Amino acid sequence: MKYITLFLIFMILIYTLSIEKINVPFIYQLQNIDLQKIYTFYTPKFLVIDVFYLNDKDKVYLKKLQKDGTKILAYLSIGEAESYRDYWKDAWKKNPPKWLGKENKYWKGNYKVKYWYSEWKNIVFKTIDKILSYNIDGLYLDLIDSYKYWSENGYEIMFTANEMIRFLSEIKEKVNNLLIVPQNGEDIIDFDFNNLYIKSIDGIGIETLFFYKNRKLKSEKRLTYILKIQNSEKFVLVTDYIYPPNNENILKEFINLCEKYHFYGYPANKNQRLKDISLGLKYYKKYEGN
Template sequence: MKKFVLIVVAVVCGLVLFDFAKADFMADKYYGVFIGISKEDGMKLNNYEVLVLEPTEYDKDDIKKLHEKNKKIYAYLNIGSLENYRPYYEEFKDKTLGTYENWEDEYWMDVSDKNWQNLIVDELGKSIVDKGFDGFFIDNCDVYYQFPEEKIFDGLCLILKGIQKYNLYTIINGGDTFVRKCIDEKIAKEMFDGVNQECVFTSIDFENKKYGKKSAKDREYFIQYLNKAKMDGLKVFLTEYGADIRTLQEIERYCKDNGFHWYNARNLELK
């Protein structure tokens, strides 16, 4: 009996490992989001043409070495919220608007604040450019969904227009409410070149730290949104979390049919 149980366990483990290997084989190797990865591991990334990285982890020489591998490197830039581990946290904590659900170290930011705008554009943005990054990966324009006020919309627009002076490719991560308004007002392409949408096909259970499938209703909403972005001439990327083999097949078909690129992250930390 014990021998039989061991055989069953070995078979199950083998199937799990096979699923992981198959998932890696199926993955779109064009694009990967690794903002939680260490510098040491980041420098070893060889399987992707486009990488999204946390810019504070890398210097100019690091980016040059990645470019020598024919990589395009996009810098993560959080314009809509404030993390408590950033060196400028104490300076701006009084300008926050509220806590960020599921992210205990983060707070929604009043993007209408001029000093915040200057920090993003003239300090953080310039540092990214000086290091040689190819583009910006902009996060948390969802602040406009959380606080749908004109001053918040206008603040985001001012920041995005401000960094355009650097002439780098700009991708908006999430922020569908903001992006939809920009498209409707015909100003989207003045400020960004593409969108990345997380969890079109997958879902995240933050409490139990598990990944699942998106409901059909929610998936259809994002599919319509991404079609709207595509029709406006924006490039489209997807980031999914812990997708199983069947879901990966759906993602692959969908992205292939639409000319999109996608990345299936193994964990929420994007390591």
């Protein structure tokens, strides 16, 4: 039995050493995270994860990934409250605080927040304190474009945009040594009159830029904003939900477009749940050098 066990360990070691890892620009996964699997098969330049789903084994591989040069960004929604987080109080459904808005009809359990309220900011800051215990490299901040939602629901857009920019600057001030990467809402720079937004971020994450599933998108207007941000020495992470494609040329064009603009691209699964690693990553090996 002893020799069988040693043989199996030896075979596993041989198999592991024989795996050729794929260098990929970016991976974005929020559920069912297995950092050992990511470390075994991929070397991403950036990895966005929800650290609250990690276990002790994952923490070991988090360090291994960082040692190989991967920047770990922790996902955090600052424009919506999520009922599955530890800060959530069930009493809020019947007696919501002043800053809590309506449930997002597309994402059950997510509620719009008036992010300029100090009560919500304190929740975010306390959550960041918990995130910091994971020794990550930065924060990936979602729902920046909530400023547009509130401008359509009773507030002046100048106010909502300025308050979101101020919130980002406060987060940057709190964790000045970490990367700050907002997701979407790139057109907020129309209201960044004193460059506070640009000074507060290190990169930007963009969803659904070139393709949505099998449909090619008109991206020229968004690119105007994104390239302006990039030209301020910020990196750009792009997630398009395109795997599996009806036509492999979609994957090839997505990869080529990201390379053309010097973006870090992730061809995510079409279900948009970000709970599985997209097998579209294999195309980075297939189209390498094309």
